[in-house]
Amino acid sequence: MRALAADTAKALEAPLEELDIPWTVGLRTGDTSSAERARQSRRLPSALITTPESLTLLLTREDAREAFASLRMLVVDEWHELLGNKRGVQLQLALARLRRWNPRLIVWGLSATLGNQPHALEVLVPQGGGRLVQGHTPKTLRVDTLLPPSLERFPWAGHLGLRMLPQVVAELAASATALVFTNTRSQAEIWYQALLEARPDWAGLIALHHGSLAREVRDWVEASLKDGRLKAVVCTSSLDLGVDFLPVERVLQIGSPKGVARLMQRAGRSGHAPGRPSRVTLVPTHSLEVIEAAAAQDAVAARRIEAREAPDKPLDVLVQHLVSIALGGGFRPDALYAEVREAWSYRDLSAEDWEWALAFVRHGGHSLTAYPDYRRVEPDADGLWQVPDTRLARRHRMGIGTIVSDASLTVKYWTKGGAGGSLGSIEEGFVARLRPGDCFLFAGRTLELVRVENMTAYVRRSSGRKAAVPRWNGGRMPLSSELADAVVAELGAADRGVYASPEMRLVRPLLEVQQAWSALPTEDNLLAEVLKSREGWHLFLYPYAGRHVHLGLASLFAWRLGQRQPVTFSIAVNDYGFELLSATEVDWSACLNPTLFEPGDLLHDVLASLNAGELARRRFREIARIAGLVFTGFPGAGKSARQLQASSGLFFDVFRQYDPQNLLLGQAQQEVLRQELEVQRLAQTLQRMGERRLQVQVIKRPTPLGFPLLVERFRESMSSEKLADRIARMVRDLEQAAGPDPDAAVPATGEPR
Template identity: 60%
Template structure:
């Protein structure tokens, strides 16, 4: 028997013995992964949350270890908190199975002393993040440090694949495979629809093994039904009424996680729970990404030790951090997607044999319908797919500078006096996101990274790459330092550090929120009522407030939208309700609203598009209900307004939500194009869409992020960060210069494409138009706004009215009906 085979056999036997000592027995999928990794295979492990994915791949990695010194295993996680938890889990195995195998952790939270220690003696395994891995790639001796890596594990691959961070991982893997062609790469995922495609994106087309680890696990998805019957709904309608029922649910379990979709909602619900149960002070906690790391770690430790009754959290606790004491998960509002719900449900019963339970808490009646649709889609296995971005040029430009810092890459002279990099081109194309990258586009990125492209050649600070001894390198120390400070693709609104006057750091808040405060204003943060004092050096100083009330902070971020899978299940439920079928308890709870909708208007059936029309003092209302999600409806509303106005001059105000859209016009609208389907044509879709909205503003907003990733604008040095206004001005200047003097700049094209794909979801919009063009339009003239129409009116009014006046107008509408 060959030596390698004997070693693998011994490692497998050791793994079996380790499980047996604890009274456990490995699952079949764990053994399958061990055998595949022993044979040098790559792949994707899709397994139930809490089923043992980590041990499956970690034991497989350990059996591949060698006696050589140096780094051998990289474990990539999407979050720093997950990195810490993962490192602790991996370390538990080492004393028994690999006592001489050193494990390290390297993220943005790693201390300088620990980094220095790792530099002196590199561990054999390293838990890190995509950003920290890219930073390692900028080191001059990176080949010596990472060239010995033979195994890479990418945890929570479903969380990375659909973002530029996932592309960053793809490019890093392409670099590692250049040095180690036999690199074994394994991804871990619990909730993903397109598994084969996800595996190919990670390991290359046709080169991996897909392992399913579906351990039988009971999943309970239910809904906390509101008391009483309501016939109208609007955003936030039920929130306060659901506090007492949520308190009772928390009381019934030892430990609960209460998830919200956004940080401001988490702050509000934490305060509501504490107001309802003051005796829970110290027993309930708050966790979101803007809180100081020490506070988050305290909460995580309290969860693990079972010392906390409940934690109100955002997606900061979504991923695979292991909290065994958690019995219940409650979801405030709709999670808007099946995968997100399953991911959060998996935080409870996080061990083999234990049931996972998630209870949805509606904040308006429409979320009752979404809850029923979510359960139906989840039990049917209709999980959302996630796909890699296609050829993001900003990430490529950044990566070229990263590799040039990390020892450089080969340059070949051309007949016209320029330099090319054919070997680097092939390496980049081995990353699936750039599989279709043309040589022309690559050469453009190389020239842009090297000399600033056609419009920036006169500015030395954009001459980042130089050819030295036949290799592209970065020779300017200032350029190198600035690049390392902002490696990565996470670009958010500029934040300010929040600090007590003369005291501790509390976390971060958006600069835009602080800019609206005057000294003496109060706001809630981390469960405390704080009084704003002053801003100095991008730090907001606060004191404990003596007042009793204050604002809730608002953070910028992407609004969660209805997924295709959930939207389809919702349309199916709507059709059933129209037939008088109310199987689910959520539909029965929403029945008064649905029956009123059917009485004053109609419930859309299968193959139908409901269109409502009404004249009020505001003008002429037109409501459509495609049930396709907010971003799609935003694009659709603009598109329809544009196309209808081309036939007859008119002025429109638009409002959208996840269920429908409103066109409010000053003059009557000829709806013939809606009735005959011509308004839904896909011809000239992109051109009409760009003309219908402020395309320049959308593209410019995306360009700010692109300029940051591509290294055009610099966010500032530690302690001297630039403000959002400064960054916006800088990126806006580049945007205008490129539009005027370099219109073929590929970053401009990327900004337009991202605006269409991400802001308006043009691919989903196209599918929606195709569906609508085949549906029968049912037109209803209303005497008063229907239950479906009121939430759309509220979306428009919220920008214009105070809470009091909004309440008065809602009361009038409900009273009139």
Template identity: 60%
Template sequence: MKTPPFRPAAWFTRQHWKPFAFQREVWAAMAAGDSGLLHATTGAGKTYAVWFGALARAQAMGVPMAGRAPPPLGVLWLTPMRALAADTTRALEAPLAEVAPAWTVGRRTGDTAAAERSRQDRRMPTALVTTPESLTLMLTRAAARDDLGQVHTVIVDEWHELIGNKRGVQVQLALARLRRWNPGLVVWGLSATLGNSQEAMAVLVGGPGGRLVRGRVPKVLAIDTLLPADPGRFSWGGHLGAQMQQPVVEEIDRSGTTLVFTNVRSQAEAWYQLLLSARPDWAGVVALHHGSLDKSVREWVELGLKEGRLKAVVATSSLDLGVDFLPVERVLQIGSAKGVARLLQRAGRSGHAPGRPSRVTLVPTQALELVEGAAARRAARAGQVEGRHSPAKPLDVLVQHLVSVALGGGFEADALFDEVRSAPAYAALTREEFDWAVAFVERGGDSLGAYPDYHRVQRDEHGVYRVPDAGIARRHRMGVGTIVSDSTMPIEWVSGGRLGHMEESFVARLKPGDCFVFAGRALEYVRTRDMTAYVRKASSRRGVMASWSGSKMPLSSELADAVLALLHDAAQAAADAGGAAAGRPPPRRGAFAEPEMRAAWPMLQAQLRLSHLPRPGRLLAERYRSREGHHLYLYPFGGRNVHLGLAQLLAWRFARGQPNTFSISINDYGFELLSALPLDLAPLLDGSVLAAEALMHDVLASLNSSALARKRFREIARVAGLVFSGYPGAPKSTRQLQASSTLFYEVFRKYDAGNRLLSQAEEEVLAQELELGRLGDTLARMRTQRIDLVELPAPSPFSLPLMVERFREQLSTEKLADRLARVLAAAEAALDAPPARTIARHDIAPKA
């Protein structure tokens, strides 16, 4: 039977829709066999652009649309989150009855039931929605080529979430394998927030020559800020949180379904409690969603959002991505999103349909976040969105891939080397590095040769490497993937039923009878048995907030530059209006046309009276003497990761010339060096302490680099398959995993010093945890800046948050409040004194 012509526009018409020009462009490109990237705003119609393009590609190849037997697996749809898979499957199935009735769509993720997996093993669907991990598992099957060799189209959803991490590298390697089996493979990526779309497309399609389509759909995007009634002249992290409780409640009350985003899970738990304490009648219509909650809880929340039954959901990045919640009308962001791309991504969760406006409202938790809010809006309007870059040749992912391919039919070294090098992440891989990885999985390197468990592959008489042992194969398949986090343990009621998972390190600190808040409930810890923590409902609502060890997100370079530019405009406007001493806010133009900047004026005015405002081309340095010692504050605006490395580096270099003892505090704007002895600032003023020479050596020397590398090696060891996390029902504890990885680390250091996984650990510490590239750029910028050195009579609004960060690590909540009261009293008194008698300003340029 002849297949009827495929007319996607006709189906759109029957839905009372009209295809956008970019959708037609993608359909034509994919039908012609082109690969590429679709970059369009959230909710613009990207899914049907590439899905109908995949159908058009299939028809151009002669794949039947109608008939009794469904065509074999031809389309893979990769999604970064399991939660997206169900929504995507429904969206792909919707038009098939009319446009391709013979086609079937299936879903294969870690949540797929065993019965459904068995059905798929007997006959794969025509299109399969899956994750990078599940695709890699399919590549480990002996019949992988038979199952996947006819795949003609791969679509990678939310590519911006994958490209910058090892999961994206895993995708690149899988695509390289599929291209080897089908050189005509068409690959398309979807993204809404990428600042380097050309580079991202080249990484996805395997080189230059892809088709970049931009979906320019008129869409209203509103970014505004919920202004606090009294931001004050001094503020610090979390200072405005309680003050914003009632305004947030009022915004939710007057809006439709609202998503309240936080940056970390502990903050989500806290805000869920704040909402319910203000509105107990919202119990049941306000929900909590984050990655540690049980799957059944998360699914209940997601369904409630889709059906419009929930008034509000407090969430983390677990709801960042493209799950389609049409009822969502408003998005609130608690605190700074720390990046323009993340802010736009979260804004797109509201009005998630073509033509509907999207709105995100920022809720500042400190006064400086008012400035960030205004800067983020300006940066978003100017299209200053962060780029994402692929990691360069991570050998732990390569080691895992070698074993996967050896399981999936085996490999010949020469052919696989060429295949791996076709993945952009490994374009610079040398044959020596590849041969080391092969030898490592074959013999365990120079130090594990005596242990059969690490002889994971074996070369046969034909030169093909395969996995010879069923036990090794089973353990490898259970460890496939690059998502590595601290071990967690289930949290269950004593009476039965699961609440979710908590990090083992948090549970280990609890004693029977201790109370903590998790999953929006006050719980009493009862006992731990068989790696499960049992709890009961606490009699009191009071308890310590559950905490996770995940690091805070650093301020992006794009947003930092936007903040500095805005502060420069503010300083100029204040000077034109008669200076900070004039007491009145500058006219409502320029920087102060932004409502956030007008709200932040008391803080900015106090900063100008006591010090300067940071600005491009100038490095603000503040010096202050207290009972604790000698404080030096610097504000490079490099983000917290860079500032950690910078603070350690400068302290080490200062102490090298003048022995001293330092305490360090950091945030996204700057860092504090607190020294026991007076600090000679000559090396700063002449630029020698900022020198680029021996940067990597000095950074490693200034840090406890072996401890950082050992921690990073734990993750590498698990990805590379050295450490096994345990079988279902018998997981290994965090202590066991750490002990195992530490043992490998020490063995390699002593007996296999050339082990490339060790050097990878050091490189990842520098590149990812300390952002050495950005650190070097920040140092280079600091060397060209003029230095504004200010002697502070009291902590400034910019230095106080750094002081509070350090206090929090040393003091209880009560003692912290007392200490802050004294500091604030001194600062307020200094503001009331004449500026000329309290400030000494120096404008000193570093030597070239």
């Protein structure tokens, strides 16, 4: 959102002088300098572009009501990015406060990719009276696929599609300006380096952009894009919001977008002007993503966009808000209770939950009463609740926000005189695995680690050894329901012999091997494959419900089967299905009966089948940080992820033993079920699986759909070199068993459809 905020500020400033409008425009985000913040503290600009966190920080000023007295309108851009998460809840609470001060406040929400607009309107304007406004001229979106010259019939995820590099280079060469989107920062680093190696003459004409790079680097890239000085930028979601880069002609998406809304959002970065079509080209990284590409085109054409639901009553955000409002002039409980209930997410907040929240900020609840650091808010003689301690006030202001990630280290060059310029930030967990002298890829450079000190990784340039690639959290996005359903529809058509698109015709040899050795999943049947190998007894099941749901389903089935007979399973999951492997004999034909698919006491079974306590403990770390239980440290003295986990884990254990009714414990469990396991989608998937005809196929060897699941399991226990050797050997054997590929002699065109 920092890129979007900076772009919005420039767009607002441009016409002011020409139209002779005496406005000032200000920007307040995490990138804003302390000097600019001080100026804004003295006088807010006519128009302020900001984020939910910075808006809340402004509400902690004692004169907040006077500062916002002249506020007339609030515009929430890219509302879909906030609606379904705690940042949106934080904004709801801030809006409730601003509306209380000015009941005539005008509120707009903007989005081009919302699948459930009535809900989005209700959350933003919960008091009613709002209306939906849609443009009459639909935006033309052109989605095509860069087809590889040939396809492997036994694909596996993880090799990042670099074999498509020549085709991508050719497409970029034919375009004036393009964006190349990847799903992860590590993938962006790899592709940027590969493009430079393929075309050294593009040095200075292509750039890299992701959220871990230094602000100066990001600002330069954004400005150069706007001015048309760059041929291509390899980027992540850091540029997929409504930023206006007019020179961008087209967008390439490396790998599956995993969601219809995300694909449409990224496509919209090209042709960003009224009447101009937007074009996105999908670049599959393995064969099965060719099917996803065909499905994505159909889903976009039908505008089957994912819905987003606002969280219900997150108490960690409420607790943080209470302290913020106590700083901003104080509050009286009854009045603030009525105000908070005007926010959609807290519309059903009970009096008991409210009293718990008040007690929690006053003395930390039942188990923390003896500790002064948790007496954050206290009422005075007149019943006004305020923060009495300036030290606690400073700590709270530094911790405002709901974005929680692993601790990061600043990456700086090491020079003879000490530290050099900053390159950005990198997750602590990755650096912890490196030793001085090890090389890694960051900011488009091969760097050698010199030393780690005071949350800073000092590096020097290196051109030597093979570099490791940093891994950031959030790298494995699950397939959305809408895109998954579109994929199954494509497979159903193939099962009927219909290969309507170039993508499906290209992938036909793979699907024909799947049909010959087993069957295809369709809208009407649930495919199960049973295999006996030297490893044991395998079950491959293909619900097509996304990685998170499949993890829950695999654990649930393994637990239910374990209740019937003593057996343990190894589990592997991907977006298409899951594998259960037992070293002891399992009669899968007998096990796969209707009782396995019954919802029953689903919540109990899911919690019993997983290490729910450990999952909740990890989730509690985020809740503890937002609720103010854990302080991340002052600048230059930040705590490590391990320290934060240990601190939050201590609170988790104390609450479970001495305060088991603590509402934050229940919230941790609910978030695990809702966000990590998607238990609602799991229940819907289980119901659909029970309604479909179960088709059990006994197979002699892994099929094209089952092979990627084997690779997922091997990846957990093998080094990358051993894994590559084993995969190559298995693919060679499977290809020999499948016979010659009828299309191998006639390569498919590399031109986009």
